[in-house]
Amino acid sequence: MAAQPVLEARGISKHYGGIVALDNVDLTLEEGEVLAVVGDNGAGKSTLIKALTGAIPRTSGTIRFDGKEAHIETPTDAKAAGIETVYQDLALVNEIPITQNVFLGREIVRDDWLGRLFGVLDFKKMDREIRDLFAKLDIRITDIYRDAQAFSGGQRQAVALSKTVMFGKRVAILDEPTAALGVRESQMAMDLVRSLKDHGLSVIMITHNMQHVLNYCDRVMVLRLGKLTAVRKVSDVDGDTLVGLITGTIEGDVRDE
Amino acid sequence: MSDTQNSSTAVSNPGATSRTFERITHEFMHIWQVIAALVLIYLVFFVLSPPFRSFDTMLSIFGQASILAVLACGTTVVLISGGLDLSVGSIFAVVGVSVGILLSEVDLPVWLAVLGGLGIGAGLGALNGIVQVATGVPAFIVTLGGLTAYKGLAEILASGRDLSRFPDAFQVIGSGYIVPMAIMFAAAILTGLFLTKTRLGIRAFAIGGNEDxxxxxxxxxxxxxIYYYMVGGALAALAAIMEVAKLNFAMPARGQSYELFAIAAVVIGGTSLFGGRGGVGKTLIGMLIMQTITVGLSYMGVGTSYQRIAIGIIIIVAVYWDVWRRSTR
Known part of the structure; x- marks a missing residue:
């Protein structure tokens, strides 16, 4: 691990009035790794991700990206830095086609006066890029003009994950990518997550599935009651230990400085 | 029904044949159901009422629909984006009076008065949007306030003024059936292109579908x-200009309840009240359904009050139909 981390967050806290949802959490993401974030319900996993990507304002904490101080205050800042996030339940708009979902917020306008003056879109170019992307990731969706709600949970997740390859230049953050999926679909989604590495992405992934942590991730950080309690290499840990750390029956070893 | 359609889909995508087929026929069926409803309603009056059977009647249905249809195109955009504008009838009144003043008192050239009117409409629409996003007060309340406030503004502007007898060049905009129909189709086509071909337009569906x-x-x-409300305001202004030109006078009482007729036409056409789905083509058909019923009933000697009851029932039937359609999806 000679290379510097892609993402380095220090002292991330989030208070809602008097309630401390996230208390002084540090996070380091190394280049090309898949980092799992685990913890019980209410442990602060989603809050951590939202605070990292500017979806909610942080109470305190600093973020360094590629060793430099990064000002990530809104989701747009995060995207500009090369961080692409797939939110649970908030990944796709049901009512619009797959094509429009993939490019939502980053539609390509025509390279002529119609595009510059009226924002007329270059549908041909966007369709071509989506077909190339799906071919590259082996996503077998051909009818890209159908509304998102017509697809299965697994297909929808595949589309959402494909956006991280299309736009996430450095980091993909995934909030429970297999939450709503069946066994076979989960496996397909996780294979896709692992392939994100090959496309130059480092991955942070929230999950409840210990098998996915052990089979697909490189390191794991455990949150409990808003605090970071342990960080482990996956090769140094087993499922029982992880469950113990999550529930608190095994004492963590990360202390406040 | 159409096996050819099914098999051609199968060639392009063997995996999802039946669902694609279902989906395509679903959308296709819906617009055709609305068109079929229009044709059916037309035929009922055609059979029941001899004077209804002329080409002139058909033309007058289009002609009478045109002004409200232009306004309803704007309502379509706002509803697709998940918004609501109850104040467009009052924007209509303000713009009508303003254009009247610009023409008869300020003596502006016709084109400049028209541009001024469109600008005022867009501005008042934008104000609705700005107040909403700045305060977080729901669209229903903000535009309900706008409905009252803009109406008051129109009355203040008009008080003590005789706004009539406009230049011939202006009256052309509202004369006969052909010019208003041409404006209606132009407005509908441009709004349709906006919604389907431009970045801002297609985003209306995404925002209306799931804002988060x-x-x-x-x-x-x-x-x-804010832009969608501007479009809605500008199209309400265009409708107002058409009506002032047609009547050759302007008064603040015009435009009353137009927002409700527009919403009714949009909903009858099949655009969702909850955002994310719809289109101006549907709205045009919805408006024609409403006008056909109104004209047909008056040909049969049914009074305005009964016509209103009929329209009210049809709005509820249309929404019930939409809800039923969604639940069986």
């Missing part, structure tokens, strides 16, 4: 909303 997803995807939701 759109925001997290980087869509400037607040700014976009």
């Amino acid at each position: 997803v759109a925001r997290l995807a980087g869509v400037p939701v607040k700014r976009s909303r």
Whole structure:
């Protein structure tokens, strides 16, 4: 691990009035790794991700990206830095086609006066890029003009994950990518997550599935009651230990400085 | 029904044949159901009422629909984006009176008065949007306030003024059936192109479908909303200009309840009241259904009050139909 981390967050806290949802959490993401974030319900996993990507304002904490101080205050800042996030339940708009979902917020306008003056879109170019992307990731969706709600949970997740390859230049953050999926679909989604590495992405992934942590991730950080309690290499840990750390029956070893 | 359609889909995508087929026929069926309803209603009056059977009647249905249809195109945009504008009838009144003043007192050239009117409409629409995104007060309340406030503004502007007898060049805009129909189709086509071909337009469907997803995807939701209300206001202004030109006078009482007729036409056409789905083609058909019923009933000697009851029932039937359709999806 000679290379510097892609993402380095220090002292991330989030208070809602008097309630401390996230208390002084540090996070380091190394280049090309898949980092799992685990913890019980209410442990602060989603809050951590939202605070990292500017979806909610942080109470305190600093973020360094590629060793430099990064000002990530809104989701747009995060995207500009090369961080692409797939939110649970908030990944796709049901009512619009797959094509429009993939490019939502980053539609390509025509390279002529119609595009510059009226924002007329270059549908041909966007369709071509989506077909190339799906071919590259082996996503077998051909009818890209159908509304998102017509697809299965697994297909929808595949589309959402494909956006991280299309736009996430450095980091993909995934909030429970297999939450709503069946066994076979989960496996397909996780294979896709692992392939994100090959496309130059480092991955942070929230999950409840210990098998996915052990089979697909490189390191794991455990949150409990808003605090970071342990960080482990996956090769140094087993499922029982992880469950113990999550529930608190095994004492963590990360202390406040 | 159409096996050819099914098999051609199968060639392009063997995996999802039946669902694609279902989906295509679903959308296709819906617009055809609305068109079929229009034709059916037309035929009923055609059979029941001999004077209804002329080409002139058909033309007058289009002609009478045109002004409200232009306004309803704007309502379509706002509803697709998940918004609501109850104040367009009052924007209509303000613009009518303003254009009247610009023409008869300020003596502006016709084109400049028209542009001024469109600008005022867009501005008042934008104000609705700005107040909403700045305060977080729901669209229903903000535009209900606008409905009253803009109406008062129109009355203040008009008080003590005789706004009539406009230049011939202006009256052309509202004369006969052909010019208003041409304006209606032009407005509908431009609005349709806006909604389906431009970045801001297609984002209306995303924002109306799921605002949170759109925001997290980087869509400037607040700014976009203000634009949709501007479009709605500008089209209400165009409708007002058409009516002032047609009547050759302007008064603040015009435009009353137009927002409700527009919403009714949009909903009858099949655009969702809850955002994310719809289109101006549907709205035009919805408006024609309403006008056909109104004209047909009056040909049969049914009074205005009974016509209103009929329209009210049809609005409820249309929404019930939409809800039923969704539940069986």
